[in-house]
Amino acid sequence: MLVISSKEFRDNQKKYFDLVDQNQQVIVQRGKDKSYVLVPVSEEDRFFLDPKVIKEVKEGIEDYKSGKVIKIKKNELDQLLGL
Numbered sequence: 001m002l003v004i005s006s007k008e009f010r011d012n013q014k015k016y017f018d019l020v021d022q023n024q025q026v027i028v029q030r031g032k033d034k035s036y037v038l039v040p041v042s043e044e045d046r047f048f049l050d051p052k053v054i055k056e057v058k059e060g061i062e063d064y065k066s067g068k069v070i071k072i073k074k075n076e077l078d079q080l081l082g083l
Contacts, residue, residue, distance in 0.1 A: 001025045001026075001027065002016075002019065002024060002025065002026050002027065003027045003029055003035075004016065004026065004027070004028055004029065005028070005029055005030075006028055006029065006030045009028045016028075016038060017038070020038045020039065020040060021040065025037065026038040
């Protein structure tokens with residue numbers, strides 16, 4: 001694990017991004033009370049960061065909690081999916 005200052009990060013961004021790409025954990029310290037971890041973001045991660053997707057997932061969870069679901073058996077699901 002590598003802890004660096006925000007100034008060090010600004011001055012050498014490529015170096016630290018390359019380290020993260022090599023699975024090195026890099027933490028950027030900003031002032032006394034704030035720290036940030038650098039992590040790569042995949043295409044899949046971007047999908048789940050989409051506000052529309054987050055909203056739809058939350059709505060689905062609420063539907064499930066309130067019983068607004070249709071329960072089907074595995075064989076019925078297979079039929080619906082054409083498996």
